[in-house]
Amino acid sequence: MNAFLSQTTEQKYINDLTSLLEKNDYLSAIPQVRSGIRSKPSWVEGYALLGRLLWQTGQHNEAADAFQDAIRLQPDNPEWQIQFLRCKMKLGEFEQTVPKILNFVANHTDNSSLIIEGVSLLSEVSQHDVAVACLTWCLKKRPDDSVLCSTLAAELISSGRASEGSALFIDLMTRHPDTIGYTPIIVAALGNIGEFDFALRISEAYQESDLPKSSAFLNNIACALVALNRSEEAIPYCEAGLAIEPENEDLRFGLAAALLKSGAFEKGWRQHELRPALLRRRESRPWRGEEDVHGKTLLLIGDQGLGDCIQFIRYIRFFKDTGTRLIVAVEAPLQRLFANMAVWVEVCDIDERPEHDLSCPLLSLPFALMRFIGTTIPAEVPYLHPYPEDLTRFSSLPDPGNKKRIGVVWSGAKRAQYGLFYRARSSSLKDFLPILEQKEAEFVNLQLGEPRDEIREAGLATLIDPMDDVRDMADTAAIIQSLDLIISVDTSVAHLAGALGKPVWMLTRSDCCWRWLEDRDDTPWYPTMRIFRSEPGSLQHAISLAARELPHFLGTARLQPSDHTYSKDEVLV
Structure with a gap:
């Protein structure tokens, strides 16, 4: 602080700031740090601390400015350069920032840790192909670097080249058995593309070894178990990870997901209060x-x-x-x-x-x-309602005659930060054709965003599309009110249909969200919802199940001959 501040005043400032940081009260700590910087504009660590706090609270643009100030005062600090570049990538400034990341890596080819930190910025925003090219170039300069080799294997897996990446890692393990310590990197990469069962099998030897188990590794095992609907088994891994790193937000949120998905609501809701700061709004x-x-x-x-x-x-x-x-x-x-x-x-x-x-x-x-x-879920529906004037606005939909009218949504937000496997929450209009080709129903589009363009590209004139006139979810609710059934992937429209008390079939990934629990085709949240769970990899299995079931809903299913002989009691039932 400035020289005119007494030692007592400075110590009080440090104590107050330390107290806020220990309580993770980042929002209150930010003005404290700003005050310290105003008192001492050359406080380089203060700018870096401010950058970290702003990052934690989701203020990425201001965080970038703070790290840039730190770099201005100490230009050779690689940690702050990395943090600044991370902010820029988070802000979506890829074209300007990727060359700077590559330049950073090129300037630090003598340091594996800094190379990996630079490459991780590309990986975090799913620029895996660029990361692969960067690592391949670095390995030519450091061909015996097993850390870079295992990182390249992980990036190949994350980019979708799973067999190539796995082969590279197996070759590395064959040539250098002591590289079993890099197993967690491969486990993380396999989890990122949804190969959860393979990730668990790869991890077995490492789990049985005496090598230290990091909190990140334990978190990845827990995530794989939750994704495989073995949430109770995941809980001890989360707890073991938190024993190592109590403030790890991924583990804290992972434990909440495992508890809630297994139906342990009392502990789950309590743990859910520790969800990451990035999932919270200002309060x-x-x-x-x-x-x-x-x-x-x-x-x-x-x-x-x-x-x-x-x-x-x-x-x-x-x-x-x-x-x-x-x-x-x-x-x-x-x-x-x-x-x-x-x-x-x-x-x-x-x-x-x-x-x-x-x-x-x-x-x-x-x-x-x-x-x-208590933990009882209030499930009385409907608890949302359309406006009468909106019902009137959308009453001009073509008369379906004797056909049932069915609304469809085939895609949710991409959210690339959750990895390649997250794409399996969405489908395409083309993949929805087994449902849409059933002529006994009239289909209505409820899809918004870029995927809606697929209607024009497919030339699917039979799909009624009223979404040009939709301003918000209240309008969508008015359209849903006139439908007999909604078939949707796991996105907001499925929730809206359930909240309106309309029949809704939700098509979801095999590794579905905690809220849908495990191994059931109904949900305590929405009594009118039926869940179709897919096999790993895509929604095709769930789509085929729904397409097969649709004739029964429409009343057009043909009875198939059966070898089963029915008893008198069965006939009466």
Whole structure:
């Protein structure tokens, strides 16, 4: 700090800042660090600390500026260069940043750790092909570097060249048996492309060895088990990882997912409160059920995706008779829909923070209300409703005659940061044809975004497409209200149909989200939903199951001859 600050004042500043950091109160720590920088503009570590705090709270643009200030004062610090480049990649500035990453790697070819750090920036945003090319070039300069070789194997796997990457790693292990220590890198890569069973098998020898098991390795094993619907087995791995690294956000969230997917809701909701900061919205007056909300204003903040908000808005019913003024802050597509729930609920934009006494994210409501309602999931539907005027606007859909009208959604958001396997949550219009070609039904498009262009590309004139007139989810709700069935991948429309109480068939990955539990075709969240679970790799299996079942729903299924002889009791039933 500046010379005019007394030693006592400086020590108090350090103690206050340390206390905030120990409590992970990043939002409060940011102005503290800014204050310190104003007092001492040459405080290079302060700029770097500010950058880390801004990164943790999702303020990536400001984080980049902070790291750039640190680099200006100390240009040769590779750690801050990496952090700055990471921010730029997160902001989507690929064209400008990739050459800078490659230049960084070229300047540090004598240091494997820095090469891998640079390459990891490419990998984090799924630029695996560029990462492969970069590592291949580095290996020509360091041909005996087993660390780079194992990293290249992992990048090949992550880019979709699984057999090539695995062969490279097996060759490395054959030539250098002591490289078993690189197994965790390959396990992580296999998990990233959805080869969970293979990842577990690859890990067996390493798990049985005396080599140290890092928290990252334990997390990857746990993730593989959860994805394989063996969530109870995953819990001890999460706990072992947290014993090594208690503040690891991936492990804390992984443990929550394992608990919730296995149906251990009481522990799961409690653990879910430790979800990563990047999944949270700004909140200044947290409420988690500790105090009476009577006569107070409670701000409920929509966090994570649109489907999550639709799923958890159901909990507002428990505030109806509490004398609480309720404000719900959500993204624009949900605002009109939620404003139609109840006269005592106000709705504002997700970034607004109107005056309030207390606040709570929507996904924290099961935990906040647990002491009052237990872990029972309130599943009364419908709890969302379309507007009468919107029903009128969309009443001009062609008369289906005697046919049933079915809405379809074949693709969700890509979210490349979750790895190649996450693509299996979505399909294509072409892959949906076994469903759409059934002439006994009339199909209505509910798909928005880029995948909607596939209708024109396929020339599928029989698919009715009213989405040009859709402004938000309230409009989509009005269309859904006129349908007999919705067939959707795991995205917000599936949640919306369930919340409207409409029959909905959800097609999901084999490694589906924790909320759908394990090995069941129904869900406690939506009584009108039926789940079709796919085999690993794509949604084709789930699509074929739904296509096979659709004639039964339509009443057009033909009876097949059977060798089974029915008893009298079976006939009566």
